[in-house]
Structures are given as C-alpha cells and as structure tokens.
Amino acid sequence: MPQDTPWTDTTARAALRALFDTAVAAADPRAVLARHLPPKPASGRCIVVGGGKSAAVMAAALEDAWPDVPLEGTVVTRYGHAVPTRRIEVIEASHPVPDANSERGARRLLERVRGLGVDDLVIALMSGGASALLAAPAAGLTLADKQAVNRALLACGATISEMNTVRKHLSAIKGGRLAAAAAPARVVTLAISDVPGDDPGVIGSGPTVPDATTFAEARALVARHGITLSPQVAARLARDDDETPKPGSLPHTEFRMIATPMMALYAMAAKARELGLAPLILGDALEGEASQMGIVMAGIARSVRAHGHPLRPPAVLLSGGETTVTMSAAAPGKGGRNTTFLLGLAIALDGAPGIWATAGDTDGIDGMDEIAGALMTPDTLRRARENGLDARACLAAHDSHGFFGAVGDLIVTGPTLTNVNDIRAIIVS
Known part of the structure; x- marks a missing residue:
C-alpha cells in the first residue's frame, strides 16, 4: 500500500x-529444514527422534529431503498435529499437561537410541511443546506427579525457563538425558525455537543439550512460587546425586536452529x-x-x-x-x-x-x-x-x-x- x-x-x-x-x-519446516541437514550418513544407522508441535511435519520434511536414506525412529507431537509419514513413527500426546501417551512416547524415544555405535547418526527434531509431550518421569515418580507440577507451574506465572529448570530435574529424558542415552552415536539436533533468547537448553527442556541448571535451583524456584509438592516430588528435588549432564559432558552432540522468533x-x-x-x-x-x-x-x-x-x-x-x-x-x-x-x-x-x-x-x-x-x-x-x-x-x-x-x-x-x-x-x- x-x-x-x-x-x-x-x-x-x-x-x-x-x-x-x-x-x-x-517458520514452516517444509520450507526451511532441508538446508540445515548434516551430510548424509555414509555408514551405520540413521535414527530419528523428536518431540513438539512441529515434530511430525519436521519428520515428513526429513523423509522428503532424504528419500534414499534408510530412516527409522519415532517422534511425538500434539493431538491433531500429526501428518502422514512413511518411515518414521508418529505418536500423538497431550499438551500442555502430559498424558499417558506423553510417557509412552518419551520411553519409546529412549528405547530408539539405546545400544547405538559410533558410526550411527541420531537426528533429533525438537520444537515447542516437547516438554509436555515427552514426559518420562524420573525413577520414583509417576505421570500424575509430573502432571500436578506442570499444572502448578502453568498457574503460578513461572517463565518458560523456570518451568523447564524444574521439569528437567523430574525427568528421565530432559536436560540432556536423551543424548546421554544415545552415546557414543553422533546426535544432531534440528530445532525450531519457541523460547525467549533461543536457548537450546530451554527448547523442549533440552533433551539433547547439556544442562547448566541444578536441583538446588529447581528447589529455589518451587519455594519462590509457593508451589506445594507431593512427598515423592519433594524427595526427588531434595537429592543432588542424579544431576543432569553438564556442559562439556556431551561432546558427540551438535545443535542447529532452523527457525526462530x-x-x-x-x-x-x-x-x-x-x-x-x-x-x-x-x-x-x-x-x-x-x-x-x-x-x-x-x-x-x-x-x-x-x-x-x-x-x-x-x-x-x-x-x-x-x-x-x-x-x-x-x-x-x-x-x-x-x-x-x-x-x-x-x-x-x-x-x-x-x-x-x-x-x-x-x-x-x-x-x-x-x-x-x-x-x-x-x-x-x-x-x-x-x-x-x-x-x-x-x-x-x-x-x-x-x-x-x-x-x-x-x-x-x-x-x-x-x-x-x-x-x-x-x-x-
């Protein structure tokens, strides 16, 4: 005009x-994903894992970009966000409060990456919503425990960074634990950022990214926001012997941002x-x-x-x-x-x-x-x-x-x- x-x-x-x-x-993955892909693997398996509202369409875009590469794997997306894929399994789950499929999907991703070797390549497709969609409770916790904490965090006005600090320390997959499970395979993460500052550790609570936050910080956030915890969750956050992988501990990983605010x-x-x-x-x-x-x-x-x-x-x-x-x-x-x-x-x-x-x-x-x-x-x-x-x-x-x-x-x-x-x-x- x-x-x-x-x-x-x-x-x-x-x-x-x-x-x-x-x-x-x-930010349409179908338009931007292909230009950010790593070289095609010369040998070994190519495992695709992922979570988020864009996970299924990212998987479909990857299949289109690499029609000649044997791909296998699983991604978890929000109900109503699935698209047809040929080689990569798609599981739909609940967002913003996780459900049983969120736990099933997260466990499936962990299964997919276990037992890989140095010649194998893992491509992780991460986007907004992955925190709720990949809900594998840490040992001693139940899905109900995580659902209650999630609702409390949503209601108290916590920032996304604060929410994810707590989530990482209640999870078996977040805060770099997925990448740790995939070692020694190479892990390349392709991500769409939905968080202020584009911090890789905050997108989906960083399943493939080293985590600088601590149990002590998670406890402080819960106290500051006045969140009431179940005895099991309180006991989990009280421990310091099962920390998330810290910076420098995941040398086999690479992170690529394909779309940002x-x-x-x-x-x-x-x-x-x-x-x-x-x-x-x-x-x-x-x-x-x-x-x-x-x-x-x-x-x-x-x-x-x-x-x-x-x-x-x-x-x-x-x-x-x-x-x-x-x-x-x-x-x-x-x-x-x-x-x-x-x-x-x-x-x-x-x-x-x-x-x-x-x-x-x-x-x-x-x-x-x-x-x-x-x-x-x-x-x-x-x-x-x-x-x-x-x-x-x-x-x-x-x-x-x-x-x-x-x-x-x-x-x-x-x-x-x-x-x-x-x-x-x-x-x-």
Missing part, C-alpha cells in the same frame, strides 16, 4: 493478518515495507505480565502517533517473546497470553484513533483453547460495551477469549504445525 493512502479499519485488519501469516510461513520478525518487517509501513522490531524475547505489556506497548504506540517517536507513522511495532498470565483460584478464566495482552492494550489506549493490533501464538493455540489470538481496533471497547461487556471485568476474570469472541475478533487458524512463540504487531497510522 502506498505511503500516502489513508489507513482504514479494513486495510489495517488485512495488513495485520498478512503480517501474522508471514510469521508462520517463515527473530527470523519470523525479519520476515514480518519485510512484509510491512511491502504494505507501506515502517517497521520497528522491539525485540524477540519480551517477557512479563501480559496485561502490563499491553500498557507499555500502548504508551509506545501513542508516542509514535503523537510525536513520531521512535519512528514516524504509518508504522508497525513488531515484537516476539512469551508473556505470562498469573491466574488465581477465584478467577480461573479462559484466555491466553495474547488475548490478555490485547485486552490490556485496548484498555490502555481507550479508543485512541489510528491504532490497530494483533497478537497470536504462531502454533495456533493461545492458552488452552484452539484460538491463535485476536485483533484489536480503535472501536474494540465501544463494540464490547454494545455487547454488554465490561473490559476491565473481563480482564480481572481472565476471560479475554470470551471478550474478543463476543466482538468477533478472534483469530482461529487450526494447527499451523510450527511454533516460534508469540508474535505481536501494532499498526499506527
């Missing part, structure tokens, strides 16, 4: 959806320029309470419109990362990080003209529902009032999905089969 063309509700909505779709397309933001910035918008990437690792992030972003958007700082309109503010929503027993609610962010943004802007926004999870799931995110427009609050909704009451009740559903502005994509975390775009005309 030319720079001198007035922005309308229709053009802004179309631009926001185009920007979101661009971010998802930039920043790659998606760069693609969005290029698309924005095509649309006649000046892009500003604010960062790919923004964290904090979702509603408070909305207040901060509202201030920046107002500055762009009123003063042309930090850039002149028409512009778009782009950001990625993972905010948090701290729930309460009094208001269990139904809404995710992105719709909560947008509701906080709408309240802070209070109908300010010329500002539109979208926020969504690139995997198509914001929170617990099959909703990717939503759109916010200058008249969002007015339309909500016409539908009998109080925006502040909905925010307090954690009912952001209900709020945006009532005004007809939810984004529903279905499984995108990728995940580079949350993407936010705010157009200022």
Whole structure:
C-alpha cells in the first residue's frame, strides 16, 4: 500500500493478518529444514527422534529431503498435529499437561537410541511443546506427579525457563538425558525455537543439550512460587546425586536452529515495507505480565502517533517473546497470553484513533483453547460495551477469549504445525 493512502479499519485488519501469516510461513519446516541437514550418513544407522508441535511435519520434511536414506525412529507431537509419514513413527500426546501417551512416547524415544555405535547418526527434531509431550518421569515418580507440577507451574506465572529448570530435574529424558542415552552415536539436533533468547537448553527442556541448571535451583524456584509438592516430588528435588549432564559432558552432540522468533520478525518487517509501513522490531524475547505489556506497548504506540517517536507513522511495532498470565483460584478464566495482552492494550489506549493490533501464538493455540489470538481496533471497547461487556471485568476474570469472541475478533487458524512463540504487531497510522 502506498505511503500516502489513508489507513482504514479494513486495510489495517488485512495488513495485520498478512503480517501474522508471514510469521508462520517463515517458520514452516517444509520450507526451511532441508538446508540445515548434516551430510548424509555414509555408514551405520540413521535414527530419528523428536518431540513438539512441529515434530511430525519436521519428520515428513526429513523423509522428503532424504528419500534414499534408510530412516527409522519415532517422534511425538500434539493431538491433531500429526501428518502422514512413511518411515518414521508418529505418536500423538497431550499438551500442555502430559498424558499417558506423553510417557509412552518419551520411553519409546529412549528405547530408539539405546545400544547405538559410533558410526550411527541420531537426528533429533525438537520444537515447542516437547516438554509436555515427552514426559518420562524420573525413577520414583509417576505421570500424575509430573502432571500436578506442570499444572502448578502453568498457574503460578513461572517463565518458560523456570518451568523447564524444574521439569528437567523430574525427568528421565530432559536436560540432556536423551543424548546421554544415545552415546557414543553422533546426535544432531534440528530445532525450531519457541523460547525467549533461543536457548537450546530451554527448547523442549533440552533433551539433547547439556544442562547448566541444578536441583538446588529447581528447589529455589518451587519455594519462590509457593508451589506445594507431593512427598515423592519433594524427595526427588531434595537429592543432588542424579544431576543432569553438564556442559562439556556431551561432546558427540551438535545443535542447529532452523527457525526462530527473530527470523519470523525479519520476515514480518519485510512484509510491512511491502504494505507501506515502517517497521520497528522491539525485540524477540519480551517477557512479563501480559496485561502490563499491553500498557507499555500502548504508551509506545501513542508516542509514535503523537510525536513520531521512535519512528514516524504509518508504522508497525513488531515484537516476539512469551508473556505470562498469573491466574488465581477465584478467577480461573479462559484466555491466553495474547488475548490478555490485547485486552490490556485496548484498555490502555481507550479508543485512541489510528491504532490497530494483533497478537497470536504462531502454533495456533493461545492458552488452552484452539484460538491463535485476536485483533484489536480503535472501536474494540465501544463494540464490547454494545455487547454488554465490561473490559476491565473481563480482564480481572481472565476471560479475554470470551471478550474478543463476543466482538468477533478472534483469530482461529487450526494447527499451523510450527511454533516460534508469540508474535505481536501494532499498526499506527
């Protein structure tokens, strides 16, 4: 769109959806995986293991890229995220709270890599969601123990790094234990990052990556967030004699990032320029309470419109990362990080003209529902009032999905089969 063309509700909505779709397309494993593969193995077996919301489509892309290589193995993905594969087994399991298939799948991966030799190659396909999808409890724990801790971590507002520090020390597969089981075979991990900072040890809780965190840190996190543990979990975290593999202990491993939040933001910035918008990437690792992030972003958007700082309109503010929503027993609610962010943004802007926004999870799931995110427009609050909704009451009740559903502005994509975390775009005309 030319720079001198007035922005309308229709053009802004179309631009926001185009920007979101661009971010998802930039992280499509079918488009990017082949260029990151290692040399084909000259001898030995090639075992494929993996976990995450993109695991099945990554496996299919690998099969397409290496049609002449004998591949075998297993990947675990979320229910509804499986795609047809010819040589690699796909198991579907639950996310974000693990189920029996999560445990079965994790045990199957460990079986696949045991007994390998130095001539064998393991390709590990990791993406967002692997932490819950690969749930092999450590000795002395049950799946129910891990499910209870997972729910508590999700509800207390812990960051993804904090959650994974605890998970690694309750697991038989996370924190480098899968790679340790595969030794002495070479292990090459291909990963799609869904975490702030792209830390390999945080993606899926790092099953193939040395772990620098400790039991002591996991205990401190549990105490800080006031999480009540079962006697079995407390006993597990109290020990220090079964630590995860530490840096330097897995020399047979290699890690390759095939898609990241920043790659998606760069693609969005290029698309924005095509649309006649000046892009500003604010960062790919923004964290904090979702509603408070909305207040901060509202201030920046107002500055762009009123003063042309930090850039002149028409512009778009782009950001990625993972905010948090701290729930309460009094208001269990139904809404995710992105719709909560947008509701906080709408309240802070209070109908300010010329500002539109979208926020969504690139995997198509914001929170617990099959909703990717939503759109916010200058008249969002007015339309909500016409539908009998109080925006502040909905925010307090954690009912952001209900709020945006009532005004007809939810984004529903279905499984995108990728995940580079949350993407936010705010157009200022």
